[in-house]
Every structure is written in C-alpha cells, then in structure tokens.
C-alpha cells in the first residue's frame with residue numbers, strides 16, 4: 001500500500017474541486033471511484049454542460065473527454081480559455097484515442113496533460129495531484145502579487161486593475177461607483193514620536209479597521225501608498241459611501257491608538273475624501289477623474305482640520 005505524500009504548503013484547507021467531463025456515464029463512474037475520496041467532484045456529460053458547470057463552480061482542474069457529441073473537448077477548451085473567469089483552470093484530456101498525433105494536438109490546444117483510456121487509477125491520481133499542486137502554487141503566487149505585504153489588504157496593483165474593470169462596468173450598466181481615499185493624520189509625527197515599528201503596527205490596525213467596515217463582497221480596501229488607503233465601492237451612491245466613510249472615521253478613532261503629538265483628541269485619526277460617479281457617462285470621464293475628485297475631497301478634509309469626511313459627486317464642484 002502506498003501513502004500519499006503530505007500536501008504542499010500552497011494547498012488550501014478545503015478539498016480540491018474537480019470537474020469530470022465524459023459523455024459516457026460508465027467512464028465518469030470509473031473516474032468518480034478513482035478520485036472521490038480526496039476531491040470534491042462535479043460531473044458533466046456534454047461540452048455545453050461542462051462550460052456551464054465550469055463557470056458556476058470554478059473547479060481547480062478539469063478532466064475532459066476529447067470525443068463527445070455536440071461540442072468536443074477541443075471546442076470546450078477553446079471556450080474555457082476565451083472566458084476570463086475560466087481561462088486559468090488547467091485541463092487534462094482523457095481519451096481513448098491514443099497516439100502521438102492526438103497527444104500532440106491535445107497539448108498544443110493548451111491542455112496541461114493527456115491521459116489515455118482505459119485509465120490507470122493510480123497514474124490518474126498521481127497526475128491530478130501534480131497538476132493541482134502546480135495550480136495551487138500559481139494561485140498563491142498570484143495572490144501574493146496582489147496583496148500588500150505590511151497590512152494584508154489589496155496592493156496598488158490590484159486596486160488599479162479593479163478600478164479599471166469596475167469603471168468599465170459602471171459605464172456599461174450606468175451604475176454608481178464610489179471611491180474613498182483615506183490618509184492617516186499627522187503620521188510623520190507619529191513615526192517620529194513612537195518609532196517606525198509602532199507606525200507599521202498602527203497602519204496594520206487601521207487597514208484591518210477599514211476592512212471591517214467595507215463588508216460587501218464587491219468592496220475593495222487597498223493600500224494606495226505609504227499611509228494612504230483607497231476603498232473602491234461598486235454599486236454604491238454618494239450618500240452610502242459618505243455614510244461608510246463616517247463609520248470608518250469612527251472605527252479608526254475607536255482603535256484608540258495613542259498619538260500625543262497628533263492633534264487635540266490624543267488618539268490616531270484619519271481624513272477621508274469621497275467621490276462618486278453616478279448616472280450616465282459624461283464626455284472625458286476617466287478613472288483618473290474619480291481619483292482626482294476623491295483626492296480633492298481628501299485635501300479639503302485635511303484643510304478643514306483633519307479627522308473628518310468630505311464628499312462630492314464627480315463633476316459636481318459642491319462639497320458637503
């Protein structure tokens with residue numbers, strides 16, 4: 001009896017999710033028996049169903065039959081690659097047609113591997129394991145590339161990408177998109193008085209407090225740079241964004257981080273600039289305009305004495 005090696009560190013705590021695709025139920029049953037113990041399995045008996053399940057479940061790996069009525073495996077793979085959501089899911093072909101030509105064609109089409117039928121269960125398990133390990137390692141690297149190392153919130157790169165996609169979505173649907181820029185007050189004085197390490201710890205706590213408030217799945221809290229954070233709020237109008245910023249202001253105050261050189265309250269505070277794009281697109285509107293508007297509101301909040309929220313709609317010069 002062989003024992004499986006320990007999972008690599010990149011493996012998630014949950015069971016890996018596999019999609020098995022074959023038009024013949026008997027072949028699906030064999031794969032099911034081979035893989036059921038260690039994986040969460042989804043099954044499809046046609047190309048069309050496979051695409052639907054792949055989009056709904058976003059499996060970690062797909063085992064795909066080549067020859068199927070309707071859309072064959074090559075057509076399915078092409079469509080998976082064309083969809084941003086499913087493009088990164090690795091696909092292993094499983095087929096009764098063997099030979100160098102078909103194997104080469106499968107790999108050239110973008111499959112990560114090729115397994116002949118009838119399958120050898122232990123070989124399939126080993127290959128599945130190898131491709132899952134590679135998939136989880138690349139997921140981990142990707143997530144690290146988008147996370148701020150100090151605070152654990154999204155980094156500037158992730159923010160820039162999300163701003164571009166959410167802006168395009170808001171343009172298309174005519175939905176609201178709000179942005180809150182947050183800047184910690186008198187932070188230079190904080191570092192000077194308490195030291196850089198205490199400054200880092202304060203930034204971590206502020207980031208966690210902001211994230212605690214932005215609870216919707218589509219909200220994004222990011223470290224924009226230095227002691228500045230940005231919160232992107234899709235489908236959120238100006239009144240709601242302002243309301244959220246007021247809660248964030250209070251949450252930072254409630255951290256009660258002593259700051260004896262930072263203003264009258266004696267605790268660390270932050271200033272908030274809110275801007276919203278609402279309604280149909282106006283000529284010349286760009287994501288940079290939203291950033292500029294939020295930054296102008298942040299500047300105003302600082303000018304008015306810090307530890308407060310200023311907000312305005314994009315294209316609206318009035319402030320409140």
Ligand SMILES: Nc1nc2c(ncn2[C@@H]2O[C@H](COP(=O)(O)OP(=O)(O)OP(=O)(O)O)[C@@H](O)[C@H]2O)c(=O)[nH]1
Nearest residue numbers: 183184185186187188189191196197199200226227
């Ligand atoms: N500890 C720590 N400090 C940082 C980090 N990033 C930026 N800072 C510091 O944040 C301070 C920001 O200073 P300023 O831009 O002058 O702003 P401020 O002192 O907060 O003043 P106001 O924004 O006007 O209230 C600088 O001293 C930076 O060194 C970081 O990652 N860790």
